[in-house]
Amino acid sequence: MKNVEHIGIAVKELEEAEKLFSKLFNTNPYKRETVASEGVLTSFFQVNQTKIELLQSTDPDGVIARFIEKKGEGFHHVAFEVDDIVTEMNRLKEEGFTLLSETPKPGADNKLVCFLHPKTTNGMLIELCQEIKS
Numbered sequence: 001m002k003n004v005e006h007i008g009i010a011v012k013e014l015e016e017a018e019k020l021f022s023k024l025f026n027t028n029p030y031k032r033e034t035v036a037s038e039g040v041l042t043s044f045f046q047v048n049q050t051k052i053e054l055l056q057s058t059d060p061d062g063v064i065a066r067f068i069e070k071k072g073e074g075f076h077h078v079a080f081e082v083d084d085i086v087t088e089m090n091r092l093k094e095e096g097f098t099l100l101s102e103t104p105k106p107g108a109d110n111k112l113v114c115f116l117h118p119k120t121t122n123g124m125l126i127e128l129c130q131e132i133k134s
């Protein structure tokens with residue numbers, strides 16, 4: 001695993017959250033992107049070497065909606081950049097971590113992603129991200 005690629009933050013209202021984080025980071029989001037397969041609308045901020053990913057649910061029963069219902073808005077996951085996501089997934093599976101998908105799936109911001117179950121990572125939802133090379 002390499003550096004932190006992004007930190008995911010669950011929000012109820014993306015518009016409001018973008019205003020708050022624009023003040024906090026003194027910069028505007030560089031993109032919004034819907035990931036229908038995850039039931040999320042994302043908004044990305046570049047903050048020096050890392051990114052902040054705001055996540056609003058587009059599905060009332062989706063992962064983010066359920067998370068906010070249960071835990072409220074706030075920190076949701078941390079994503080790490082990997083060079084080869086399949087190799088890293090195999091290594092982590094060997095190490096006893098629970099992968100939440102058998103194969104990498106399409107993520108936002110031109111990535112292939114996979115998540116590890118928080119039950120196996122001391123309560124932190126961890127995401128692996130590999131850049132899709134054009």
Ligand SMILES: CC[C@H](C(=O)O)C(=O)SCCNC(=O)CCNC(=O)[C@H](O)C(C)(C)COP(=O)(O)OP(=O)(O)OC[C@H]1O[C@@H](n2cnc3c(N)ncnc32)[C@H](O)[C@@H]1OP(=O)(O)O
Nearest residue numbers: 008035038040063066076100107108113115118123124125
């Ligand atoms: C991919 C697009 C984008 C990107 O970066 O490219 C994204 O990041 S999309 C982000 C949204 N998608 C995901 O998070 C996918 C992976 N997550 C899941 O599959 C679920 O959220 C899962 C399995 C972690 C939880 O599933 P579910 O909500 O159905 O179950 P529970 O609510 O009962 O939770 C089980 C257990 O896990 C704890 N939990 C849930 N979410 C988190 C979290 N974000 N961080 C830490 N812990 C979490 C929850 O509290 C339950 O624990 P318990 O002790 O039983 O309360």
Ligand SMILES: [Co+2]
Nearest residue numbers: 008053079127
């Ligand atoms: Co993410």
